[in-house]
Amino acid sequence: MAALTLAQIPANVGGSLESLTMYSCSALYDMYGGTRYQEIPGDELTPLVTSQVGRAGDGTERLIYRVSLHLHPEWRTSVNRIWLDTLQYSAAIVPARYLA
Numbered sequence: 001m002a003a004l005t006l007a008q009i010p011a012n013v014g015g016s017l018e019s020l021t022m023y024s025c026s027a028l029y030d031m032y033g034g035t036r037y038q039e040i041p042g043d044e045l046t047p048l049v050t051s052q053v054g055r056a057g058d059g060t061e062r063l064i065y066r067v068s069l070h071l072h073p074e075w076r077t078s079v080n081r082i083w084l085d086t087l088q089y090s091a092a093i094v095p096a097r098y099l100a
Contacts (some may be wrong), residue, residue: 002031002094010100025049025065027098032089037068048089 013023029049036045050066072078075085 002027002088002090002092004094008094008099010098022063023098025051025067027094028067029065030095030098031092035089039068 009020009023013019029051032048033051035048037048039046046068047066048068052064054062054064056062070087070089071082072085072087075082078085
């Protein structure tokens with residue numbers, strides 16, 4: 001989880017949870033799209049973040065992300081909100097194009 005403050009998020013990202021999700025997933029994909037981890041023992045390595053563009057059955061364009069987030073080992077019994085029990089991938093710096 002790269003360090004990021006609310007002030008660093010561009011103002012035009014706000015307005016909807018969908019916009020914030022697209023911003024976050026896009027940044028994670030840019031930063032970690034080539035990083036892989038062992039999801040299933042003995043299986044091939046799996047990307048931390050994947051991205052796919054496609055057309056849905058109703059004809060709308062969709063951008064589909066799959067993001068694997070690392071959770072604190074005690075997250076199930078934690079009193080924290082789940083985003084507070086999400087562990088960082090690394091101490092990478094968010095690319096400047098994602099900052100306000």
